[in-house]
Amino acid sequence: MSEVPGDRKYxxxxxxxxxxxxxxxxxxxxxxxxxxxxxxYIDLPEVxxxxxxxxxxxxxxxxxxxxxxxxPIAGKVIEINQQLVESQQAITDSPYEEGWLMKVEPSENxxxxxLLDPAAYEAQLSGS
Amino acid sequence: xTQVAPSLAxxxxxAPGALTAxxxxxxxxxxxxxxxxxxxxxxxxxxxxxIGRFQPWPERHDSFVAGLHxxxxxxxxxxxxxxxxxxxxxxxxxxxVHGQDLTIAVAGDCPSQTFPNRRPAEVAACISSILANLFExxxxxxxxxxxxxxxxxxxxxxxxxxxxxxxxxxxEGPIKAGGIALAxxxxxxxxxxxxxxxxxxxxxxxxxxxxxxxxxxxxxxxQRWEQGSSFLQGSWSEEIATRVSNRFGNPxxxxx
Numbered sequence: 238m239s240e241v242p243g244d245r246k247y248x249x250x251x252x253x254x255x256x257x258x259x260x261x262x263x264x265x266x267x268x269x270x271x272x273x274x275x276x277x278y279i280d281l282p283e284v285x286x287x288x289x290x291x292x293x294x295x296x297x298x299x300x301x302x303x304x305x306x307x308x309p310i311a312g313k314v315i316e317i318n319q320q321l322v323e324s325q326q327a328i329t330d331s332p333y334e335e336g337w338l339m340k341v342e343p344s345e346n347x348x349x350x351x352l353l354d355p356a357a358y359e360a361q362l363s364g365s
Numbered sequence: 366x367t368q369v370a371p372s373l374a375x376x377x378x379x380a381p382g383a384l385t386a387x388x389x390x391x392x393x394x395x396x397x398x399x400x401x402x403x404x405x406x407x408x409x410x411x412x413x414x415x416i417g418r419f420q421p422w423p424e425r426h427d428s429f430v431a432g433l434h435x436x437x438x439x440x441x442x443x444x445x446x447x448x449x450x451x452x453x454x455x456x457x458x459x460x461x462v463h464g465q466d467l468t469i470a471v472a473g474d475c476p477s478q479t480f481p482n483r484r485p486a487e488v489a490a491c492i493s494s495i496l497a498n499l500f501e502x503x504x505x506x507x508x509x510x511x512x513x514x515x516x517x518x519x520x521x522x523x524x525x526x527x528x529x530x531x532x533x534x535x536x537e538g539p540i541k542a543g544g545i546a547l548a549x550x551x552x553x554x555x556x557x558x559x560x561x562x563x564x565x566x567x568x569x570x571x572x573x574x575x576x577x578x579x580x581x582x583x584x585x586x587x588q589r590w591e592q593g594s595s596f597l598q599g600s601w602s603e604e605i606a607t608r609v610s611n612r613f614g615n616p617x618x619x620x621x
Contacts, residue, residue: 272482272483273484274484274486277419277457278457296418296419298418298419298457299457299485300485300486300529300547301456301457301485301527301529301545301546302456302489302548302549303418303455303456303457304549
């Protein structure tokens, strides 16, 4: 069973959001990282661009497969994890820490309240 | 008590006439967004190169295309190398030369009865094994370690090795007979495949039968083949034109 930390919330498409001092850190879950397998490329949004809740903000390629990444938060991108542009290994090795994807300044209706809590996300994983 | 088999999902079977490279890629992209299952035979108005969604655009395009020629196992075309149109796919992987290959696409729901798990490696292994059955000679999925990431700069599809390759036995070892590339979006998957026609039975009229067989092996119920351009009229025509304008026919999008 994949790890599901209790200090963040989840989108059903396996992205997580963690509110840290008003900024929201975004990543993909350990389950998603394991599902994707070996990663070869990631396309992240530009700093300063807006992301929309539950809408694609980037793409990731693994095993000749391109998958969209959906944003678990609406707001403005403040920072992206530059380390991932060179190597995506951190997503696989540490999806909840070093493998974070972007930091977002949430908008007023950020969608954070619509995310799954850890128990609900775990229940979803149990059923998949 | 008699058990009733679950009803098979219907698959629309599409065989449009020869399209430009940009139109072909735009149609595949549209099938990823349309509901239902699709099996598609892709025909090319002229030989073309497709490159992967994130593959770097070749800095020297002429040498890139010339490289495709020298690597390609069955001599692509008499067209000059600098005149081959090159277009980006929405699927991953690397460059593929089209024109004399058998190019197909499958689009449908994932997860689903056909692909219960959306794990890319599992979907790739599944479709690769089924594609192997289209060859008259014994063929199989390569399986094993994935080497694609270390070989993504090699131009030609048939010179790279990946776990999802379809391989046939050759006199000096396994020969790559087909490659696939995938894209996942909104609970759906698009699979684009290129198969070496010289290793398939000679009669190209068999293509539709082959693909109908593919649909059945995917657990789908193939509908009658829609050929020509009638299904490309109306809203699909507008959608394809928009996608060509914004992306597949746009040099900036292709070369970024």
